[in-house]
Amino acid sequence: MSDDEIKKNSIRAPHFVTLRDIAESASVSVSTVSRALAGKGLVNRRTESRILRIAEAMGYRPNALARSLVTRNSGLIGLMLHNLLNASFQRTAEIIQTRLADAGYQLLLCITGDNPQQEADFLSMLFDHRVEGLIYVPTGKNMELIRRFTDSGVPVVGLIRRQIDSPYDSILLDDINGAYEGTRYLLELGHKRIGILVGRPETNSGRERLEGYLKALHEFGVPENPNYICRGPYNAPFGKQACETLLDLKTPPTALFAANHEASFGVMRVLSERSISIPDQLSLLCYEDEPWFSWQKPAISVVDSGPEAMANLAAERLLQRIIRPDAFSGGRELRMGAKLIIRDSCGAGPGF
Amino acid sequence: MSDDEIKKNSIRAPHFVTLRDIAESASVSVSTVSRALAGKGLVNRRTESRILRIAEAMGYRPNALARSLVTRNSGLIGLMLHNLLNASFQRTAEIIQTRLADAGYQLLLCITGDNPQQEADFLSMLFDHRVEGLIYVPTGKNMELIRRFTDSGVPVVGLIRRQIDSPYDSILLDDINGAYEGTRYLLELGHKRIGILVGRPETNSGRERLEGYLKALHEFGVPENPNYICRGPYNAPFGKQACETLLDLKTPPTALFAANHEASFGVMRVLSERSISIPDQLSLLCYEDEPWFSWQKPAISVVDSGPEAMANLAAERLLQRIIRPDAFSGGRELRMGAKLIIRDSCGAGPGF
């Protein structure tokens, strides 16, 4: 009978070792065990080490949930990204998780697919889990939910996109300047027929990169040519189609600025298909670095948007806010400067 | 005085709304609120809806920590990977998080860098957080810690690598067969001088892929040539060096099997540099698909190890175990079959 009970329990309810178990085994109170394990030296040296040994022997591990409940620190941080396909997001996720783990936090990862409803669901779940901080790329549709966090004193850091009046810090990319620098580089090489592929006008990067491109053009007194501007979705097929269109122009560009990252794949495919020699026949500049860009022949020059720096900054910033929750200091906006990485895919243009 | 207190509290202690708050506001007991929110219909329709409205109005959100503590379900699942750079790991992470989120679980992401110490630390943290399941790529050095999970009835699913006698399910890749199929494909195309790049003998994939390669060779009566076999680390520089070595042989291979994924980058670089025409002058087959492979010209044929299928299976398997924790059924080993994806990088060989 009793035997039966024991067996039944041991199979179905794998009891986790608790402070109480240790306390009983050590013939002390739960509080003493708690203190001993805290290691603040509030306990007799001898009994402390005895308790430690027993705890070790019993395989004790603190229940983070119970602890969180009383300390009001979950040790959890939420990270919400669109996907993990984009090289920038990968770097971001990896760096942030590593940095936060070093600081003793665990990362709750959420992939939204840039879907506002998904975002809303995840935001609720993260809130329920009482994350102590949140880093995310906003869709912009769930500001009321975000306000839940900020109102509760949970720091939030936004990435890449930002609504005006966001009650939290944001780390943005300097797409205007990045595109400007890239275009200027091509202009200085002597190109004036520069084709550009960018995201749609609805997107931030689409607008800003085009703006930077135009700014450089104007600065060099080069008239803009609508035929040289291709706007489309973030995918390879668009890049293929756009590249073909550009190359088939009566006076095709002498340089291509693939400022829509995903489209670069399609562009490179077309250039290979048509056996266009880079940079002799055509100069190619891409946006956002990709590991294999440097292993292409020729190695592809890029405007690097700096995802690593952004991720590091985001993690740092969040940790700062957690430590010093100055309620009134939120809402700052930081721009992560873009950097031109010159490799071998751009050559001299016809000149002016 | 009282005013002062209130202000002070409202600034420094952003009180989260609790069941008690709602109960007071609705003049009912905490349990009634709990029941109403549970929505099992154990409460008067009218009061239930009233409570729901009040909860909504007060912005109530359940404290997952408190709930977990009593229900003994954290709703958390751990995922431990080496990195997020490898395309297979990205897909794995994304798919698993999505699948588990659908099932109502949140993912705690850990990046170990294949470092046993890191792995140990993460395993402890995950255990402390009382994850309800764990999916990971084992280093193989922390079996005692893993046993903590399995002994406690927490299901574990191993990925890619497996120690004999692991007390949990593993989803492995069929590298032997994958390499065999790939090699056989090249042989059938008429190649007999096939160079191969694989991981070091210490690695699983290194050993198995070489085995598959040799098996195919023997089956076709082709003698193995040590000069055609290059073993090295998982990185691009190795690929570059190895590829150069192979090509500089007096009788270089007519086909290259880049079965060390990361090395593929270096290989492709060399082939471009030397303007070797694929597949006319040389056939190229890679291992593990990469998004841009299909956008190269020619599109690269690969042996796909099936990370998506593996991730899906892992998630499914874990969820099953969580639902039905049949203590005695663990320890199964599943092989995820590899698949040959034929694109344009392999052509006819000289024949036999």
Add this chain to the structure above:
DNA sequence: CTGTTAGCGCATTCAT
């Protein structure tokens, strides 16, 4: 249908 009572595992007063 509803309120009261008991914890979940832990940290933290308050006594001693």
Add this chain to the structure above:
DNA sequence: ATGAATGCGCTAACAG
């Protein structure tokens, strides 16, 4: 230096 008592927010068994 230690034990007893309290409560974190919630669910669940028990009475009514």
